[in-house]
Every structure is written in C-alpha cells, then in structure tokens.
Amino acid sequence: GAVVSQHPSRVICKSGTSVKIECRSLDFQATTMFWYRQFPKKSLMLMATSNEGSKATYEQGVEKDKFLINHASLTLSTLTVTSAHPEDSSFYICSARDTSGRSHNEQFFGPGTRLTVL
Amino acid sequence: SQQGEEDPQALSIQEGENATMNCSYKTSINNLQWYRQNSGRGLVHLILIRSNEREKHSGRLRVTLDTSKKSSSLLITASRAADTASYFCATDYSGGYNKLIFGAGTRLAVHP
Numbered sequence: 001g002a003v004v005s006q007h008p009s010r011v012i013c014k015s016g017t018s019v020k021i022e023c024r025s026l027d028f029q030a031t032t033m034f035w036y037r038q039f040p041k042k043s044l045m046l047m048a049t050s051n052e053g054s055k056a057t058y059e060q061g062v063e064k065d066k067f068l069i070n071h072a073s074l075t076l077s078t079l080t081v082t083s084a085h086p087e088d089s090s091f092y093i094c095s096a097r098d099t100s101g102r103s104h105n106e107q108f109f110g111p112g113t114r115l116t117v118l
Numbered sequence: 119s120q121q122g123e124e125d126p127q128a129l130s131i132q133e134g135e136n137a138t139m140n141c142s143y144k145t146s147i148n149n150l151q152w153y154r155q156n157s158g159r160g161l162v163h164l165i166l167i168r169s170n171e172r173e174k175h176s177g178r179l180r181v182t183l184d185t186s187k188k189s190s191s192l193l194i195t196a197s198r199a200a201d202t203a204s205y206f207c208a209t210d211y212s213g214g215y216n217k218l219i220f221g222a223g224t225r226l227a228v229h230p
Contacts, residue, residue, distance in 0.1 A: 032216075034217065034218065036220075041225075042222075042223075043206060043220045043221060043222045043223045044161075044206070044208075044220040045220075046217060046218070046219065046220075049217060091158070093160065093161070095218070097216060106163075106166070107216070107218055108163075109153075109160055109161040109163075110160065111159070111160040112159070112160050114158070
C-alpha cells in the first residue's frame, strides 16, 4: 500500500511555543489530507480536512487559529499548533487520500506524532 | 458527537477464543473500515466493506454490515495473543470529502 510519513514522531516543547508537524505522501499525490487527534485510550477525532491549494475545513469545536494547516503541495500538509499548552498534548495522526484510481480513494495513515507540552 | 459507538469498550478473552466487536454509526456511508492500533502506535488497516456489501472475509477476520441498522461487526476467529490491540471502526461519510469518522474503539486483550 501507499506510504504516508510524519515528522517528527515525538516532540516535547515548552508551553507557549509553536510546533509544526509534517505529513507527507511518499509515493502518491494527495489532494486531500486529514488531521486527527487522539487522547490516551480514546479514539481518533477528526480535526480538519486539508485541501491542496485551498483553505482547510475544520470540524466543529476545532480552533482554526490554534491549529494552522497548510497544504502547499500535493505531497505535503503541515499542522502547526500555535502557542501550545499542556492540554494540547496528544497524539496527532494524519492521513492522505490516494485519488489516483489505483486504491479506490482509500486513506493511508501516517505513524503519528506524539506532542508533549510542558 | 461525530463519533459512532462501539461495544464492548473492552474485551478480555483467552487464546483460541473468538472475539466479536460491534460498531454503530449515525450517517449515510460509502463504506465502513476496521482498523487496529497497538498501544501508542499508528493505525493498521484491516478490512473495508462497501455499503452495498453485507459480509466480507479476510483471513481470520469476518466483517458484517447492516445498513438498515447502521451497524457492523468484526469477528476475529481463533484469537492469538498478538491480536491484543485496540480496534476501531471508521465510516467513510458520504456527505463529502470522504471523511472518516471513527468509533470509540474496543480494547481487546487476548491472554495466552
């Protein structure tokens, strides 16, 4: 199957700093990528849909000024957690949809980024 | 809430037994998918069942889908200790962008 990478895999930062997480589709082009957040022992919650060349669509309750999404190319989407606070500590997972036709629009998930805000 | 529900929330069985997990959802869907996640790790795609399918098999996995009841079940037969993980259903929402909405998940523990 197609491969999606995330960088970094782990990040620890101080409260008030901003953190950027990258999501890359390595062997396919992804016009649409998705960002999820997962708290310990909980399920994945969709945060936003990232569309190449246009503004992201945020789910209800997700602050767009807090979680900045940039999908500047067909293989890269970034999520920036601005002015991070301890409650932003979570596991952030991205997925990318392969629209090439070879995988029926299947979504492929990255390995996740664990953010810890001190 | 955007999430569907899964039951049970936790399941503990012995190796060799079968494990059944259920998922209910709220919206019209294109397909429903099941994923596995080991603790603190990424997701592993297990199986996809389309809205016009009723049952699908893959190895020791059997998935059913009842769109009239908006529910699905995942059966793992002859479980192994390595099957210990969290299992999530995810519905491909037909309302646009093919968003995946995840259920709450079932934590399965298979004891040797």
